Amino acid sequence: MMGTTRRRLLALALLVGLVPMQQAGAQDDYPSRPVQLVVPYPPGGNTDLMARALQTELTRALGQTVVIVNRGGAAGTIGDAQVARAAPDGYTIGMSPNNPLTAQPHLMSLTYAMDSFRFLCLVYDNPQVLVLGRNAPFRDFAGMVAHARSAKEALVFGSPGQGSTQHILMAALLKALGVEGLHVPFTGAGPMSQAALGGQIQVFVESASIPAATGLPVLATFSKDRMPNLPQTPTLTELGHAIEGSSAGGLIGPAGMPDAAAATIQRACATSVASDSFRQAAERLNSVPRYLPGEGFRARFQAESDMNRTVLRDLGLAQ
Known part of the structure:
Protein backbone atom coordinates (compact mmCIF):
# COMPACT_ATOMS: atom_id res chain seq x y z
CA MET A 1 0.00 0.00 0.00
CA MET A 2 2.80 2.38 1.00
CA GLY A 3 4.70 1.51 -2.17
CA THR A 4 1.64 2.25 -4.31
CA THR A 5 1.16 5.63 -2.62
CA ARG A 6 4.79 6.54 -3.17
CA ARG A 7 4.57 5.60 -6.86
CA ARG A 8 1.45 7.76 -7.27
CA LEU A 9 3.10 10.73 -5.56
CA LEU A 10 6.20 10.31 -7.71
CA ALA A 11 4.08 10.15 -10.88
CA LEU A 12 2.17 13.26 -9.81
CA ALA A 13 5.40 15.14 -9.12
CA LEU A 14 6.76 14.20 -12.52
CA LEU A 15 3.51 15.28 -14.19
CA VAL A 16 3.51 18.64 -12.41
CA GLY A 17 7.12 19.21 -13.38
CA LEU A 18 6.43 18.24 -16.98
CA VAL A 19 3.72 20.85 -17.61
CA PRO A 20 5.99 23.93 -17.29
CA MET A 21 8.59 22.18 -19.43
CA GLN A 22 5.99 21.51 -22.14
CA GLN A 23 4.77 25.11 -21.98
CA ALA A 24 8.31 26.42 -22.23
CA GLY A 25 8.94 24.14 -25.17
CA ALA A 26 5.80 25.38 -26.90
CA GLN A 27 6.99 28.97 -26.47
CA ASP A 28 10.47 28.12 -27.71
CA ASP A 29 8.94 26.63 -30.86
CA TYR A 30 6.78 29.69 -31.58
CA PRO A 31 5.42 30.00 -34.17
CA SER A 32 4.74 26.39 -35.07
CA ARG A 33 1.60 27.11 -37.14
CA PRO A 34 0.08 30.01 -39.12
CA VAL A 35 -0.52 33.33 -37.37
CA GLN A 36 -3.83 35.13 -37.83
CA LEU A 37 -3.58 38.90 -38.37
CA VAL A 38 -6.89 40.66 -37.72
CA VAL A 39 -7.49 43.91 -39.61
CA PRO A 40 -10.38 45.88 -38.05
CA TYR A 41 -11.56 47.32 -41.38
CA PRO A 42 -12.84 45.93 -44.70
CA PRO A 43 -10.39 45.17 -47.53
CA GLY A 44 -9.03 48.10 -49.52
CA GLY A 45 -8.63 50.74 -46.82
CA ASN A 46 -5.34 52.20 -45.62
CA THR A 47 -4.99 49.85 -42.62
CA ASP A 48 -5.74 46.80 -44.75
CA LEU A 49 -3.28 47.87 -47.44
CA MET A 50 -0.54 48.49 -44.88
CA ALA A 51 -1.19 45.07 -43.34
CA ARG A 52 -0.91 43.40 -46.75
CA ALA A 53 2.29 45.33 -47.46
CA LEU A 54 3.72 43.89 -44.22
CA GLN A 55 2.27 40.40 -44.65
CA THR A 56 4.84 38.96 -47.06
CA GLU A 57 7.87 40.15 -45.10
CA LEU A 58 6.34 39.14 -41.76
CA THR A 59 5.65 35.65 -43.12
CA ARG A 60 9.25 35.36 -44.25
CA ALA A 61 10.67 36.63 -40.95
CA LEU A 62 8.46 34.38 -38.78
CA GLY A 63 8.87 31.29 -40.94
CA GLN A 64 5.11 30.72 -40.80
CA THR A 65 2.24 32.00 -42.94
CA VAL A 66 0.56 35.17 -41.72
CA VAL A 67 -3.14 35.06 -42.64
CA ILE A 68 -5.06 38.33 -42.84
CA VAL A 69 -8.63 38.29 -41.52
CA ASN A 70 -10.78 41.40 -42.06
CA ARG A 71 -13.23 42.16 -39.25
CA GLY A 72 -14.64 45.59 -40.08
CA GLY A 73 -17.34 47.57 -38.35
CA ALA A 74 -18.02 50.08 -35.56
CA ALA A 75 -15.06 52.36 -36.37
CA GLY A 76 -12.54 49.52 -36.02
CA THR A 77 -13.69 48.41 -32.57
CA ILE A 78 -15.16 45.04 -33.60
CA GLY A 79 -11.84 43.75 -34.95
CA ASP A 80 -9.84 45.10 -32.03
CA ALA A 81 -12.30 43.53 -29.59
CA GLN A 82 -11.72 40.17 -31.30
CA VAL A 83 -7.97 40.50 -30.72
CA ALA A 84 -8.49 41.47 -27.07
CA ARG A 85 -10.51 38.33 -26.30
CA ALA A 86 -8.35 35.93 -28.34
CA ALA A 87 -6.26 33.25 -26.64
CA PRO A 88 -3.02 34.97 -25.55
CA ASP A 89 -0.76 32.48 -27.31
CA GLY A 90 0.58 34.70 -30.09
CA TYR A 91 -1.43 33.05 -32.86
CA THR A 92 -4.01 35.85 -33.11
CA ILE A 93 -2.66 39.37 -33.40
CA GLY A 94 -4.02 42.53 -34.98
CA MET A 95 -2.98 45.48 -37.11
CA SER A 96 -4.67 48.49 -35.53
CA PRO A 97 -4.49 52.20 -36.24
CA ASN A 98 -4.61 54.67 -33.37
CA ASN A 99 -8.25 55.79 -33.40
CA PRO A 100 -9.92 52.52 -32.23
CA LEU A 101 -7.45 52.39 -29.33
CA THR A 102 -6.92 56.03 -28.39
CA ALA A 103 -10.25 57.71 -29.21
CA GLN A 104 -13.14 55.25 -29.51
CA PRO A 105 -12.87 54.04 -25.87
CA HIS A 106 -13.66 57.63 -24.81
CA LEU A 107 -16.63 57.86 -27.19
CA MET A 108 -18.48 54.62 -26.46
CA SER A 109 -18.66 51.76 -23.99
CA LEU A 110 -16.37 48.99 -25.24
CA THR A 111 -15.31 45.55 -24.08
CA TYR A 112 -11.65 46.55 -24.19
CA ALA A 113 -9.27 49.26 -22.99
CA MET A 114 -5.56 49.96 -23.48
CA ASP A 115 -4.69 47.36 -20.82
CA SER A 116 -6.50 44.68 -22.85
CA PHE A 117 -3.61 44.52 -25.30
CA ARG A 118 0.05 43.64 -25.56
CA PHE A 119 1.60 46.34 -27.75
CA LEU A 120 4.08 44.66 -30.08
CA CYS A 121 5.43 47.17 -32.60
CA LEU A 122 4.54 50.37 -34.40
CA VAL A 123 4.69 49.88 -38.17
CA TYR A 124 3.78 53.19 -39.80
CA ASP A 125 3.35 56.80 -38.73
CA ASN A 126 1.71 59.29 -41.10
CA PHE A 222 1.28 68.29 -37.46
CA SER A 223 4.71 66.64 -37.67
CA LYS A 224 7.60 67.10 -35.25
CA ASP A 225 9.92 68.26 -38.03
CA ARG A 226 9.29 69.50 -41.55
CA MET A 227 8.19 66.70 -43.84
CA PRO A 228 10.63 65.71 -46.64
CA ASN A 229 7.92 65.91 -49.29
CA LEU A 230 6.75 69.32 -47.98
CA PRO A 231 10.04 71.10 -47.17
CA GLN A 232 8.57 74.62 -47.54
CA THR A 233 5.61 73.96 -45.25
CA PRO A 234 6.05 74.95 -41.59
CA THR A 235 5.11 72.73 -38.67
CA LEU A 236 2.50 73.97 -36.21
CA THR A 237 5.24 74.08 -33.58
CA GLU A 238 7.13 76.56 -35.77
CA LEU A 239 3.94 78.61 -35.98
CA GLY A 240 3.69 78.77 -32.20
CA HIS A 241 1.31 75.88 -31.50
CA ALA A 242 3.02 72.68 -30.28
CA ILE A 243 0.44 70.21 -31.58
CA GLU A 244 1.56 66.97 -33.18
CA GLY A 245 -0.60 64.21 -34.57
CA SER A 246 -0.64 61.41 -37.08
CA SER A 247 -2.49 58.42 -38.37
CA ALA A 248 -0.32 55.62 -37.02
CA GLY A 249 -0.70 51.89 -36.65
CA GLY A 250 1.01 48.72 -35.60
CA LEU A 251 0.75 45.17 -34.34
CA ILE A 252 -1.08 44.34 -31.11
CA GLY A 253 -1.96 41.12 -29.33
CA PRO A 254 -4.13 40.16 -26.38
CA ALA A 255 -2.80 41.00 -22.92
CA GLY A 256 -1.00 38.06 -21.34
CA MET A 257 0.91 36.98 -24.45
CA PRO A 258 4.05 35.01 -23.55
CA ASP A 259 7.17 37.16 -23.53
CA ALA A 260 8.93 34.77 -25.89
CA ALA A 261 6.18 35.02 -28.52
CA ALA A 262 6.02 38.80 -28.19
CA ALA A 263 9.80 39.08 -28.58
CA THR A 264 9.72 36.88 -31.69
CA ILE A 265 7.05 39.06 -33.31
CA GLN A 266 8.94 42.24 -32.40
CA ARG A 267 12.11 40.95 -34.07
CA ALA A 268 10.17 39.88 -37.15
CA CYS A 269 8.39 43.23 -37.21
CA ALA A 270 11.65 45.21 -37.05
CA THR A 271 13.08 43.18 -39.93
CA SER A 272 9.89 43.56 -41.99
CA VAL A 273 9.57 47.32 -41.54
CA ALA A 274 13.23 47.80 -42.52
CA SER A 275 12.84 45.72 -45.70
CA ASP A 276 12.97 47.40 -49.11
CA SER A 277 9.72 45.80 -50.23
CA PHE A 278 7.73 47.17 -47.28
CA ARG A 279 9.24 50.63 -47.60
CA GLN A 280 8.50 50.72 -51.32
CA ALA A 281 4.92 49.54 -50.74
CA ALA A 282 4.46 52.15 -48.01
CA GLU A 283 5.76 54.90 -50.29
CA ARG A 284 3.26 53.88 -52.98
CA LEU A 285 0.55 54.32 -50.33
CA ASN A 286 2.02 57.68 -49.25
CA SER A 287 2.71 56.18 -45.83
CA VAL A 288 5.78 56.60 -43.63
CA PRO A 289 7.33 53.33 -42.34
CA ARG A 290 8.34 53.62 -38.71
CA TYR A 291 9.31 50.92 -36.23
CA LEU A 292 8.87 51.30 -32.49
CA PRO A 293 9.14 48.32 -30.09
CA GLY A 294 6.38 47.49 -27.65
CA GLU A 295 7.17 49.89 -24.81
CA GLY A 296 7.64 52.90 -27.06
CA PHE A 297 4.56 51.95 -29.08
CA ARG A 298 2.38 51.74 -25.98
CA ALA A 299 3.74 54.99 -24.52
CA ARG A 300 3.02 56.77 -27.80
CA PHE A 301 -0.60 55.59 -27.91
CA GLN A 302 -1.15 56.18 -24.19
CA ALA A 303 -0.08 59.83 -24.53
CA GLU A 304 -2.46 60.23 -27.47
CA SER A 305 -5.28 58.59 -25.52
CA ASP A 306 -4.78 61.05 -22.67
CA MET A 307 -4.90 64.00 -25.08
CA ASN A 308 -7.99 62.64 -26.84
CA ARG A 309 -9.82 62.23 -23.54
CA THR A 310 -9.34 65.93 -22.79
CA VAL A 311 -10.26 67.14 -26.28
CA LEU A 312 -13.35 64.92 -26.55
CA ARG A 313 -14.50 66.02 -23.11
CA ASP A 314 -14.15 69.66 -24.17
CA LEU A 315 -16.21 68.86 -27.27
CA GLY A 316 -18.89 67.23 -25.14
CA LEU A 317 -18.36 63.89 -26.89
CA ALA A 318 -16.60 61.87 -24.19
CA GLN A 319 -18.80 59.46 -22.26
Whole structure:
Protein backbone atom coordinates (compact mmCIF):
# COMPACT_ATOMS: atom_id res chain seq x y z
CA MET A 1 0.00 0.00 0.00
CA MET A 2 2.80 2.38 1.00
CA GLY A 3 4.70 1.51 -2.17
CA THR A 4 1.64 2.25 -4.31
CA THR A 5 1.16 5.63 -2.62
CA ARG A 6 4.79 6.54 -3.17
CA ARG A 7 4.57 5.60 -6.86
CA ARG A 8 1.45 7.76 -7.27
CA LEU A 9 3.10 10.73 -5.56
CA LEU A 10 6.20 10.31 -7.71
CA ALA A 11 4.08 10.15 -10.88
CA LEU A 12 2.17 13.26 -9.81
CA ALA A 13 5.40 15.14 -9.12
CA LEU A 14 6.76 14.20 -12.52
CA LEU A 15 3.51 15.28 -14.19
CA VAL A 16 3.51 18.64 -12.41
CA GLY A 17 7.12 19.21 -13.38
CA LEU A 18 6.43 18.24 -16.98
CA VAL A 19 3.72 20.85 -17.61
CA PRO A 20 5.99 23.93 -17.29
CA MET A 21 8.59 22.18 -19.43
CA GLN A 22 5.99 21.51 -22.14
CA GLN A 23 4.77 25.11 -21.98
CA ALA A 24 8.31 26.42 -22.23
CA GLY A 25 8.94 24.14 -25.17
CA ALA A 26 5.80 25.38 -26.90
CA GLN A 27 6.99 28.97 -26.47
CA ASP A 28 10.47 28.12 -27.71
CA ASP A 29 8.94 26.63 -30.86
CA TYR A 30 6.78 29.69 -31.58
CA PRO A 31 5.42 30.00 -34.17
CA SER A 32 4.74 26.39 -35.07
CA ARG A 33 1.60 27.11 -37.14
CA PRO A 34 0.08 30.01 -39.12
CA VAL A 35 -0.52 33.33 -37.37
CA GLN A 36 -3.83 35.13 -37.83
CA LEU A 37 -3.58 38.90 -38.37
CA VAL A 38 -6.89 40.66 -37.72
CA VAL A 39 -7.49 43.91 -39.61
CA PRO A 40 -10.38 45.88 -38.05
CA TYR A 41 -11.56 47.32 -41.38
CA PRO A 42 -12.84 45.93 -44.70
CA PRO A 43 -10.39 45.17 -47.53
CA GLY A 44 -9.03 48.10 -49.52
CA GLY A 45 -8.63 50.74 -46.82
CA ASN A 46 -5.34 52.20 -45.62
CA THR A 47 -4.99 49.85 -42.62
CA ASP A 48 -5.74 46.80 -44.75
CA LEU A 49 -3.28 47.87 -47.44
CA MET A 50 -0.54 48.49 -44.88
CA ALA A 51 -1.19 45.07 -43.34
CA ARG A 52 -0.91 43.40 -46.75
CA ALA A 53 2.29 45.33 -47.46
CA LEU A 54 3.72 43.89 -44.22
CA GLN A 55 2.27 40.40 -44.65
CA THR A 56 4.84 38.96 -47.06
CA GLU A 57 7.87 40.15 -45.10
CA LEU A 58 6.34 39.14 -41.76
CA THR A 59 5.65 35.65 -43.12
CA ARG A 60 9.25 35.36 -44.25
CA ALA A 61 10.67 36.63 -40.95
CA LEU A 62 8.46 34.38 -38.78
CA GLY A 63 8.87 31.29 -40.94
CA GLN A 64 5.11 30.72 -40.80
CA THR A 65 2.24 32.00 -42.94
CA VAL A 66 0.56 35.17 -41.72
CA VAL A 67 -3.14 35.06 -42.64
CA ILE A 68 -5.06 38.33 -42.84
CA VAL A 69 -8.63 38.29 -41.52
CA ASN A 70 -10.78 41.40 -42.06
CA ARG A 71 -13.23 42.16 -39.25
CA GLY A 72 -14.64 45.59 -40.08
CA GLY A 73 -17.34 47.57 -38.35
CA ALA A 74 -18.02 50.08 -35.56
CA ALA A 75 -15.06 52.36 -36.37
CA GLY A 76 -12.54 49.52 -36.02
CA THR A 77 -13.69 48.41 -32.57
CA ILE A 78 -15.16 45.04 -33.60
CA GLY A 79 -11.84 43.75 -34.95
CA ASP A 80 -9.84 45.10 -32.03
CA ALA A 81 -12.30 43.53 -29.59
CA GLN A 82 -11.72 40.17 -31.30
CA VAL A 83 -7.97 40.50 -30.72
CA ALA A 84 -8.49 41.47 -27.07
CA ARG A 85 -10.51 38.33 -26.30
CA ALA A 86 -8.35 35.93 -28.34
CA ALA A 87 -6.26 33.25 -26.64
CA PRO A 88 -3.02 34.97 -25.55
CA ASP A 89 -0.76 32.48 -27.31
CA GLY A 90 0.58 34.70 -30.09
CA TYR A 91 -1.43 33.05 -32.86
CA THR A 92 -4.01 35.85 -33.11
CA ILE A 93 -2.66 39.37 -33.40
CA GLY A 94 -4.02 42.53 -34.98
CA MET A 95 -2.98 45.48 -37.11
CA SER A 96 -4.67 48.49 -35.53
CA PRO A 97 -4.49 52.20 -36.24
CA ASN A 98 -4.61 54.67 -33.37
CA ASN A 99 -8.25 55.79 -33.40
CA PRO A 100 -9.92 52.52 -32.23
CA LEU A 101 -7.45 52.39 -29.33
CA THR A 102 -6.92 56.03 -28.39
CA ALA A 103 -10.25 57.71 -29.21
CA GLN A 104 -13.14 55.25 -29.51
CA PRO A 105 -12.87 54.04 -25.87
CA HIS A 106 -13.66 57.63 -24.81
CA LEU A 107 -16.63 57.86 -27.19
CA MET A 108 -18.48 54.62 -26.46
CA SER A 109 -18.66 51.76 -23.99
CA LEU A 110 -16.37 48.99 -25.24
CA THR A 111 -15.31 45.55 -24.08
CA TYR A 112 -11.65 46.55 -24.19
CA ALA A 113 -9.27 49.26 -22.99
CA MET A 114 -5.56 49.96 -23.48
CA ASP A 115 -4.69 47.36 -20.82
CA SER A 116 -6.50 44.68 -22.85
CA PHE A 117 -3.61 44.52 -25.30
CA ARG A 118 0.05 43.64 -25.56
CA PHE A 119 1.60 46.34 -27.75
CA LEU A 120 4.08 44.66 -30.08
CA CYS A 121 5.43 47.17 -32.60
CA LEU A 122 4.54 50.37 -34.40
CA VAL A 123 4.69 49.88 -38.17
CA TYR A 124 3.78 53.19 -39.80
CA ASP A 125 3.35 56.80 -38.73
CA ASN A 126 1.71 59.29 -41.10
CA PRO A 127 1.88 62.88 -39.82
CA GLN A 128 -1.28 64.81 -40.57
CA VAL A 129 -1.38 68.10 -42.46
CA LEU A 130 -3.68 71.13 -42.51
CA VAL A 131 -5.11 71.43 -46.02
CA LEU A 132 -6.54 74.57 -47.65
CA GLY A 133 -9.84 74.22 -49.52
CA ARG A 134 -10.44 75.85 -52.90
CA ASN A 135 -11.88 79.39 -52.83
CA ALA A 136 -11.21 79.86 -49.11
CA PRO A 137 -11.04 83.59 -48.14
CA PHE A 138 -7.40 83.27 -47.02
CA ARG A 139 -4.19 81.85 -48.47
CA ASP A 140 -1.94 81.05 -45.50
CA PHE A 141 -2.02 80.02 -41.83
CA ALA A 142 -1.96 83.61 -40.52
CA GLY A 143 -4.87 84.44 -42.80
CA MET A 144 -6.80 81.43 -41.52
CA VAL A 145 -6.29 82.55 -37.92
CA ALA A 146 -7.43 86.08 -38.73
CA HIS A 147 -10.50 84.75 -40.54
CA ALA A 148 -11.35 82.38 -37.69
CA ARG A 149 -11.19 85.27 -35.23
CA SER A 150 -13.37 87.55 -37.36
CA ALA A 151 -16.62 85.93 -36.22
CA LYS A 152 -17.91 82.88 -34.36
CA GLU A 153 -17.85 79.83 -36.65
CA ALA A 154 -16.46 81.89 -39.54
CA LEU A 155 -13.99 79.09 -40.19
CA VAL A 156 -15.71 76.11 -41.85
CA PHE A 157 -13.72 72.90 -41.51
CA GLY A 158 -14.36 69.30 -42.46
CA SER A 159 -13.38 65.94 -41.03
CA PRO A 160 -13.85 62.30 -42.10
CA GLY A 161 -16.20 61.78 -39.14
CA GLN A 162 -16.94 63.03 -35.66
CA GLY A 163 -14.39 61.74 -33.18
CA SER A 164 -11.94 60.82 -35.94
CA THR A 165 -8.23 61.52 -35.46
CA GLN A 166 -8.54 64.42 -37.91
CA HIS A 167 -11.52 65.92 -36.06
CA ILE A 168 -9.69 65.70 -32.75
CA LEU A 169 -6.53 67.36 -34.13
CA MET A 170 -8.50 70.23 -35.67
CA ALA A 171 -10.44 70.71 -32.43
CA ALA A 172 -7.15 70.82 -30.49
CA LEU A 173 -5.82 73.47 -32.88
CA LEU A 174 -8.95 75.62 -32.60
CA LYS A 175 -8.75 75.40 -28.82
CA ALA A 176 -5.12 76.53 -28.91
CA LEU A 177 -6.13 79.46 -31.13
CA GLY A 178 -9.03 80.33 -28.85
CA VAL A 179 -11.61 80.25 -31.66
CA GLU A 180 -14.67 78.23 -32.65
CA GLY A 181 -15.17 76.74 -36.09
CA LEU A 182 -18.10 75.20 -37.90
CA HIS A 183 -17.54 71.44 -38.15
CA VAL A 184 -18.85 69.60 -41.21
CA PRO A 185 -18.42 65.82 -40.81
CA PHE A 186 -18.19 63.53 -43.83
CA THR A 187 -18.24 59.76 -44.27
CA GLY A 188 -14.59 59.65 -45.28
CA ALA A 189 -11.63 61.45 -46.82
CA GLY A 190 -12.94 61.09 -50.39
CA PRO A 191 -16.22 63.01 -49.96
CA MET A 192 -14.45 65.56 -47.75
CA SER A 193 -11.82 66.22 -50.43
CA GLN A 194 -14.53 66.74 -53.03
CA ALA A 195 -16.22 69.26 -50.74
CA ALA A 196 -12.90 71.11 -50.34
CA LEU A 197 -12.41 71.15 -54.11
CA GLY A 198 -15.95 72.48 -54.48
CA GLY A 199 -15.35 75.27 -51.98
CA GLN A 200 -17.85 73.94 -49.44
CA ILE A 201 -15.28 73.73 -46.63
CA GLN A 202 -12.28 75.98 -46.06
CA VAL A 203 -9.79 73.69 -44.33
CA PHE A 204 -9.42 70.11 -43.17
CA VAL A 205 -6.84 67.78 -41.62
CA GLU A 206 -5.70 64.61 -43.39
CA SER A 207 -2.68 62.57 -44.46
CA ALA A 208 -0.33 64.16 -46.98
CA SER A 209 -1.50 61.75 -49.68
CA ILE A 210 -4.81 63.65 -49.96
CA PRO A 211 -3.42 67.06 -50.99
CA ALA A 212 -0.87 65.25 -53.17
CA ALA A 213 -3.74 63.59 -55.05
CA THR A 214 -6.00 66.65 -55.24
CA GLY A 215 -3.49 69.45 -55.74
CA LEU A 216 -4.84 71.37 -52.73
CA PRO A 217 -2.27 73.51 -50.83
CA VAL A 218 -1.01 72.61 -47.36
CA LEU A 219 -0.92 75.37 -44.72
CA ALA A 220 0.97 73.54 -41.95
CA THR A 221 1.94 70.07 -40.75
CA PHE A 222 1.28 68.29 -37.46
CA SER A 223 4.71 66.64 -37.67
CA LYS A 224 7.60 67.10 -35.25
CA ASP A 225 9.92 68.26 -38.03
CA ARG A 226 9.29 69.50 -41.55
CA MET A 227 8.19 66.70 -43.84
CA PRO A 228 10.63 65.71 -46.64
CA ASN A 229 7.92 65.91 -49.29
CA LEU A 230 6.75 69.32 -47.98
CA PRO A 231 10.04 71.10 -47.17
CA GLN A 232 8.57 74.62 -47.54
CA THR A 233 5.61 73.96 -45.25
CA PRO A 234 6.05 74.95 -41.59
CA THR A 235 5.11 72.73 -38.67
CA LEU A 236 2.50 73.97 -36.21
CA THR A 237 5.24 74.08 -33.58
CA GLU A 238 7.13 76.56 -35.77
CA LEU A 239 3.94 78.61 -35.98
CA GLY A 240 3.69 78.77 -32.20
CA HIS A 241 1.31 75.88 -31.50
CA ALA A 242 3.02 72.68 -30.28
CA ILE A 243 0.44 70.21 -31.58
CA GLU A 244 1.56 66.97 -33.18
CA GLY A 245 -0.60 64.21 -34.57
CA SER A 246 -0.64 61.41 -37.08
CA SER A 247 -2.49 58.42 -38.37
CA ALA A 248 -0.32 55.62 -37.02
CA GLY A 249 -0.70 51.89 -36.65
CA GLY A 250 1.01 48.72 -35.60
CA LEU A 251 0.75 45.17 -34.34
CA ILE A 252 -1.08 44.34 -31.11
CA GLY A 253 -1.96 41.12 -29.33
CA PRO A 254 -4.13 40.16 -26.38
CA ALA A 255 -2.80 41.00 -22.92
CA GLY A 256 -1.00 38.06 -21.34
CA MET A 257 0.91 36.98 -24.45
CA PRO A 258 4.05 35.01 -23.55
CA ASP A 259 7.17 37.16 -23.53
CA ALA A 260 8.93 34.77 -25.89
CA ALA A 261 6.18 35.02 -28.52
CA ALA A 262 6.02 38.80 -28.19
CA ALA A 263 9.80 39.08 -28.58
CA THR A 264 9.72 36.88 -31.69
CA ILE A 265 7.05 39.06 -33.31
CA GLN A 266 8.94 42.24 -32.40
CA ARG A 267 12.11 40.95 -34.07
CA ALA A 268 10.17 39.88 -37.15
CA CYS A 269 8.39 43.23 -37.21
CA ALA A 270 11.65 45.21 -37.05
CA THR A 271 13.08 43.18 -39.93
CA SER A 272 9.89 43.56 -41.99
CA VAL A 273 9.57 47.32 -41.54
CA ALA A 274 13.23 47.80 -42.52
CA SER A 275 12.84 45.72 -45.70
CA ASP A 276 12.97 47.40 -49.11
CA SER A 277 9.72 45.80 -50.23
CA PHE A 278 7.73 47.17 -47.28
CA ARG A 279 9.24 50.63 -47.60
CA GLN A 280 8.50 50.72 -51.32
CA ALA A 281 4.92 49.54 -50.74
CA ALA A 282 4.46 52.15 -48.01
CA GLU A 283 5.76 54.90 -50.29
CA ARG A 284 3.26 53.88 -52.98
CA LEU A 285 0.55 54.32 -50.33
CA ASN A 286 2.02 57.68 -49.25
CA SER A 287 2.71 56.18 -45.83
CA VAL A 288 5.78 56.60 -43.63
CA PRO A 289 7.33 53.33 -42.34
CA ARG A 290 8.34 53.62 -38.71
CA TYR A 291 9.31 50.92 -36.23
CA LEU A 292 8.87 51.30 -32.49
CA PRO A 293 9.14 48.32 -30.09
CA GLY A 294 6.38 47.49 -27.65
CA GLU A 295 7.17 49.89 -24.81
CA GLY A 296 7.64 52.90 -27.06
CA PHE A 297 4.56 51.95 -29.08
CA ARG A 298 2.38 51.74 -25.98
CA ALA A 299 3.74 54.99 -24.52
CA ARG A 300 3.02 56.77 -27.80
CA PHE A 301 -0.60 55.59 -27.91
CA GLN A 302 -1.15 56.18 -24.19
CA ALA A 303 -0.08 59.83 -24.53
CA GLU A 304 -2.46 60.23 -27.47
CA SER A 305 -5.28 58.59 -25.52
CA ASP A 306 -4.78 61.05 -22.67
CA MET A 307 -4.90 64.00 -25.08
CA ASN A 308 -7.99 62.64 -26.84
CA ARG A 309 -9.82 62.23 -23.54
CA THR A 310 -9.34 65.93 -22.79
CA VAL A 311 -10.26 67.14 -26.28
CA LEU A 312 -13.35 64.92 -26.55
CA ARG A 313 -14.50 66.02 -23.11
CA ASP A 314 -14.15 69.66 -24.17
CA LEU A 315 -16.21 68.86 -27.27
CA GLY A 316 -18.89 67.23 -25.14
CA LEU A 317 -18.36 63.89 -26.89
CA ALA A 318 -16.60 61.87 -24.19
CA GLN A 319 -18.80 59.46 -22.26
